[in-house]
Amino acid sequence: MTNMLKMASPDNFSVNVRPTRVLIVDDHELLRDGLKQLIGRQPHLEVCGEAADDTEAYNCINELQPDLVVVDISLQGCNGLDLIKQARKDRPDLKMIVSTMHDERDYGERALRAGAVGYVNKQEPAGTILIAIARVLEGKLFFSERLIDRVMRCAVSGTPPSEDSPIGALSNRELEVFTLIGQGLTTEQIAAQLHLSRNTIGTYRERLKTKLDAPNGAALNRMAVNWTMDKD
Numbered sequence: 001m002t003n004m005l006k007m008a009s010p011d012n013f014s015v016n017v018r019p020t021r022v023l024i025v026d027d028h029e030l031l032r033d034g035l036k037q038l039i040g041r042q043p044h045l046e047v048c049g050e051a052a053d054d055t056e057a058y059n060c061i062n063e064l065q066p067d068l069v070v071v072d073i074s075l076q077g078c079n080g081l082d083l084i085k086q087a088r089k090d091r092p093d094l095k096m097i098v099s100t101m102h103d104e105r106d107y108g109e110r111a112l113r114a115g116a117v118g119y120v121n122k123q124e125p126a127g128t129i130l131i132a133i134a135r136v137l138e139g140k141l142f143f144s145e146r147l148i149d150r151v152m153r154c155a156v157s158g159t160p161p162s163e164d165s166p167i168g169a170l171s172n173r174e175l176e177v178f179t180l181i182g183q184g185l186t187t188e189q190i191a192a193q194l195h196l197s198r199n200t201i202g203t204y205r206e207r208l209k210t211k212l213d214a215p216n217g218a219a220l221n222r223m224a225v226n227w228t229m230d231k232d
Contacts, residue, residue, distance in 0.1 A: 019046035020137060023066035025057045025083070026050075026099070027076045027195065031122070035070060035099070038126055045133065054078040061087055061094070068133065073100040073107060076195045079172035081107065081114045088115030095136050099129060106179055108147040110172060118142030166212055167227065174211070177204040181221060182228030 022039055024047060026032045036047045049064045051057040053076040061069070069087065073080040084096045097118035098111045104119050111119050118132040118141065132142040141148070170178060173194075180190045191201045205220065214220040 019044055020068060020133075021046050021048040021064065021066045022133070023048060023057070023060050023064060023069045024050045025052075025060075025069060025071040025075065025080070027052045027072065027074070031072075034126075035129065038129065039070075039133070042130065052076055054083050057083055058087070061091065066094070068095040068097065068136070070097050070099050070129065070133075073098060073102050073111075073172075074176065074194060079176060081110055081116075081172040084111070084116050085114040097129070097132050097136060097142065102176075102179070104144055104147060106175065107172075108143060109151065110175075112141075112143065112147070112151065119144075119147075170208070170211060174204060174208060177201060178208055178224050179228070181205075181208075182224035182226075184225070 022045055024032050024035050024039070026035070029052070032050050032052075036050065039045050040047050048066050049060040051060050055077065057069075057071070057075075060066070069084075071080045071083060075083065080098065080100070084098070087094055087096065096116050097120060098107070098116050099120045099122060100107070101122050104121065108119055117136045120129050120132050120142070135142045167175070167178070176194065177190060180193065185193070187198055187201045187205070190196075191198045194201070205217065208214065209217070209220050212220065212223060214223055
């Protein structure tokens with residue numbers, strides 16, 4: 001991750017009585033297996049469980065009592081940020097790191113507000129997740145300097161948070177659908193990616209049109225594309 005805050009090395013751990021217990025929440029089995037192998041090779045870490053959706057994740061959190069959860073944003077049945085918010089409400093001490101293909105510019109602030117302590121893009125080198133884990137276990141955050149600077153500037157200047165804007169007022173799942181529309185995906189492609197029905201995506205499109213005051217589907221598409229391009 002570019003412009004990353006000074007990062008801790010995963011080798012800088014002191015010997016603990018027991019390894020840190022890690023839960024992996026991702027709806028792609030191949031990616032879960034990759035993370036499980038990578039994390040499991042570290043002597044100070046132990047993968048205690050894995051989950052593909054929010055129901056499995058809540059069960060694992062309650063039954064396995066992990067110390068840290070690595071969670072994707074796009075999950076079957078829910079948005080990962082909603083899972084983080086609820087899990088942290090139930091377990092304030094639980095450390096949660098986002099691992100996702102979504103750009104931090106889209107979800108970084110939301111992840112921070114939900115209670116995540118780190119954000120890793122899956123396009124980063126595999127070792128980045130280990131560095132993120134090391135950092136948050138030291139009691140620190142793992143977000144880009146760009147995000148931390150923006151949040152600090154808003155706090156100092158008293159600028160209203162982004163959630164007060166029309167885009168910021170969208171739910172996490174609505175923003176996810178809006179982002180995918182902006183990337184040029186069709187309703188069918190979005191439904192397949194989010195493991196939802198075509199009708200459900202159609203319902204989300206109607207909500208987006210209402211919330212963003214878009215008169216029709218074409219206008220919504222243009223808004224989504226323009227918003228995506230403005231961030232690049």
